[in-house]
Amino acid sequence: xxxxxxxxxxxxxxxxxxxxxxxxVPWGAFHTAERSFTTGAQPLRSDKVTVHFINRDGxxxxxxxxxxxxxxxxxxxxxxxxxxxxxxEGTLACSTCHLIFDEEMYKKLGPVTxxxxxxxxxxxxxxxTSRLGCQICLTKSLEGMxxxxxxxxxxxxxxxxxxx
Amino acid sequence: IGWSGKxxxxxxxxxxxxxxxxxxxxxxxxxxxxxxxxxxxxDIYERLPVPFGLVRFGVAPDxxxxxxxxxxxxxxxxxxxxxxxxxxxxxxxxxxxxxxxxYHAVVLSYGAEGNRRVGVPGEDLRGVYSAKDFVGWxxxxxxxxxxxxxxxxxxxxILGQGNVALDVARILLSPLDTLKKTDITQPALEALxxxxxxxxxxxxxxxxxxxxxxxxxxxxxxxxxGTRPEMVAADFExxxxxxxxxxxxxxxxxxLLMKTAVEIPGDKELERRKNATKIxxxxxxxxxxxxxxxxxxxxxxxIRLAVNRLEGSGERAQAVLTGEVEDVSCGLVISSIGxxxxxxxxxxxxxxxxxxxxxxxxxxxxAAGLYxxxxxxxxxxxxxxxxMNNSFDTARSLLEDVDSGTxxxxxxxxxxxxxxxxxxxxxxxxxxxxxWEKIDSLEMRKGEACGKxxxxxLTVEEMLKVART
Numbered sequence: 001x002x003x004x005x006x007x008x009x010x011x012x013x014x015x016x017x018x019x020x021x022x023x024x025v026p027w028g029a030f031h032t033a034e035r036s037f038t039t040g041a042q043p044l045r046s047d048k049v050t051v052h053f054i055n056r057d058g059x060x061x062x063x064x065x066x067x068x069x070x071x072x073x074x075x076x077x078x079x080x081x082x083x084x085x086x087x088x089e090g091t092l093a094c095s096t097c098h099l100i101f102d103e104e105m106y107k108k109l110g111p112v113t114x115x116x117x118x119x120x121x122x123x124x125x126x127x128x129t130s131r132l133g134c135q136i137c138l139t140k141s142l143e144g145m146x147x148x149x150x151x152x153x154x155x156x157x158x159x160x161x162x163x164x
Numbered sequence: 165i166g167w168s169g170k171x172x173x174x175x176x177x178x179x180x181x182x183x184x185x186x187x188x189x190x191x192x193x194x195x196x197x198x199x200x201x202x203x204x205x206x207d208i209y210e211r212l213p214v215p216f217g218l219v220r221f222g223v224a225p226d227x228x229x230x231x232x233x234x235x236x237x238x239x240x241x242x243x244x245x246x247x248x249x250x251x252x253x254x255x256x257x258x259x260x261x262x263x264x265x266x267y268h269a270v271v272l273s274y275g276a277e278g279n280r281r282v283g284v285p286g287e288d289l290r291g292v293y294s295a296k297d298f299v300g301w302x303x304x305x306x307x308x309x310x311x312x313x314x315x316x317x318x319x320x321x322i323l324g325q326g327n328v329a330l331d332v333a334r335i336l337l338s339p340l341d342t343l344k345k346t347d348i349t350q351p352a353l354e355a356l357x358x359x360x361x362x363x364x365x366x367x368x369x370x371x372x373x374x375x376x377x378x379x380x381x382x383x384x385x386x387x388x389x390g391t392r393p394e395m396v397a398a399d400f401e402x403x404x405x406x407x408x409x410x411x412x413x414x415x416x417x418x419x420l421l422m423k424t425a426v427e428i429p430g431d432k433e434l435e436r437r438k439n440a441t442k443i444x445x446x447x448x449x450x451x452x453x454x455x456x457x458x459x460x461x462x463x464x465x466x467i468r469l470a471v472n473r474l475e476g477s478g479e480r481a482q483a484v485l486t487g488e489v490e491d492v493s494c495g496l497v498i499s500s501i502g503x504x505x506x507x508x509x510x511x512x513x514x515x516x517x518x519x520x521x522x523x524x525x526x527x528x529x530x531a532a533g534l535y536x537x538x539x540x541x542x543x544x545x546x547x548x549x550x551x552m553n554n555s556f557d558t559a560r561s562l563l564e565d566v567d568s569g570t571x572x573x574x575x576x577x578x579x580x581x582x583x584x585x586x587x588x589x590x591x592x593x594x595x596x597x598x599x600w601e602k603i604d605s606l607e608m609r610k611g612e613a614c615g616k617x618x619x620x621x622l623t624v625e626e627m628l629k630v631a632r633t
Contacts, residue, residue: 083196084552087236091229094549118380121413122547153553 049138053080054148067140071133071147072097082149090134092116095123097133099147109136125150178203179566180579182267184254185274186210187217188551189538191237193271196559198245205245207580213250213595213627214603217275221305224331225346228617233548241597247580250595255508257592258583264533266582268573269562271535272521276503276544282323286455290314291464295328295500302335302352304620314463315359317495321467323452324500325368326376332498333364334384337391337442347618361496363443369451369483371474372403372421379417385444386424392440395425399448451483455497466493503544526558533571535562599631606630
């Protein structure tokens with residue numbers, strides 16, 4: 001139910017600076033990345049979960065995220081530049097946060113609700129190990145997960161003269 | 165006014181692109197262009213004073229999450245290299261040719277404002293409406309304000325089985341308490357409060373495995389409070405056997421449809437259905453041949469449906485007439501068989517058979533510097549995400565052409581400077597994005613007063629009045 005997602009997000013928002021979340025869509029180069037680089041004593045970030053994304057160009061991007069974050073939250077917070085990702089802002093009203101996992105990781109992600117399945121069914125390039133990123137919440141047991149961002153359309157690029 | 169040879173203030177060689185239409189196609193095209201190059205400037209022209217196209221006027225009032233994309237569009241509109249010009253009618257206030265002279269490239273993203281006609285006698289009777297107009301009416305599209313659909317009958321027949329057909333069925337049968345909390349217009353709410361419609365048939369030419377709707381919308385009908393399904397079990401002959409070969413999305417959809425139509429439910433659901441006061445159902449293998457008038461009122465009293473059988477299977481199955489007919493009494497017929505694009509400027513190539521602008525990956529044929537995105541490019545199907553990808557593709561084509569030199573950006577273009585002059589001369593005053601924000605704030609304030617996300621302004625005059633304050 002979208003309500004579950006909304007409530008989950010509400011709980012998460014209160015744990016983070018709200019300003020980074022107020023514009024919910026990743027703009028990549030547009031957002032001035034508000035990362036602070038500190039030196040000296042830092043508490044060990046052992047509570048973080050490492051997530052690897054493979055983008056549409058096949059490049060691997062590694063980030064650290066907090067347990068409880070959804071994968072959509074991670075993409076937004078880390079300003080990962082996936083075109084059109086998360087259009088409905090995590091409300092189960094689109095399929096643009098479609099991610100593909102390997103079989104082993106997919107099994108760890110747990111059961112899929114009918115609601116998620118309904119939207120996933122519309123995703124381009126649907127596989128047996130596809131999920132919607134807005135519905136996957138990180139836990140320590142998912143440490144090192146790899147999530148592939150699939151193509152969002154058939155590559156129907158034609159030659160300039162119009163022939164297929 | 166001739167401007168060739170005159171020097172303009174900004175003769176910098178940043179590419180200037182003009183986009184016609186401010187729905188998802190227009191905004192996603194703009195978004196992609198602005199992101200791809202730091203020097204691209206994009207101007208979006210929109211006929212109405214308000215932006216967002218079908219996100220505002222097409223998406224059902226009870227689907228507010230789908231409208232979240234407006235937040236992304238707003239970000240784009242407020243970007244320093246993007247400008248919105250509402251209340252500008254391209255084709256009338258300024259021609260596409262004039263835009264092509266003012267900009268390096270013009271992208272047509274004005275969608276599909278017409279509808280496919282059923283093409284049967286009686287289609288113009290009172291009580292018969294296109295889904296495009298009905299949806300426009302309950303969503304506050306100014307041109308549909310006077311529709312005043314007659315809801316004083318018991319049975320409504322919807323022709324077509326796509327998501328728009330299901331939206332119409334759901335709005336006709338939803339409990340008023342649900343609708344009251346949405347941004348559905350006040351007049352529509354009042355009309356629905358008086359509605360006597362209790363039974364809605366959703367009619368399609370082919371069978372259960374060819375329905376064009378998607379499972380989320382079907383599930384909403386199945387779970388609609390106060391309603392129960394009523395379908396013809398015989399329509400599902402052969403379906404169970406065919407299920408195993410279907411791809412997962414079609415399989416799940418068909419399973420849900422069949423379960424709803426054929427299975428005897430558990431006690432709780434039986435009880436719920438017993439207490440339901442409204443009925444809905446799909447009717448398959450039926451094509452309309454005539455809509456009858458009620459002699460004393462010259463409004464519709466019924467519809468004749470030809471009975472079909474299928475030849476072939478799957479997506480490509482064809483409906484073939486059997487010679488049998490069936491008459492259904494009804495006072496409301498809503499045809500939901502597709503939107504249709506219209507040509508807005510004679511200088512732009514247009515394919516009247518497919519009702520699209522002929523193009524290859526968004527490059528309009530035989531028209532340098534002219535592109536298209538959205539439904540105008542591919543035809544009127546697909547959800548917002550489909551249009552998003554479609555628009556990104558067009559943007560990519562445009563950028564490729566800049567890189568290859570096919571699109572010449574070596575000379576500066578005046579862009580909005582010259583267009584603003586033309587418009588002023590012609591007595592047209594554009595609505596800026598901050599003008600829209602005044603309309604937006606007012607609508608939200610009015611909505612708050614009655615527990616709705618917004619109370620939409622219903623006329624262009626009212627919108628302009630607020631925009632000018």
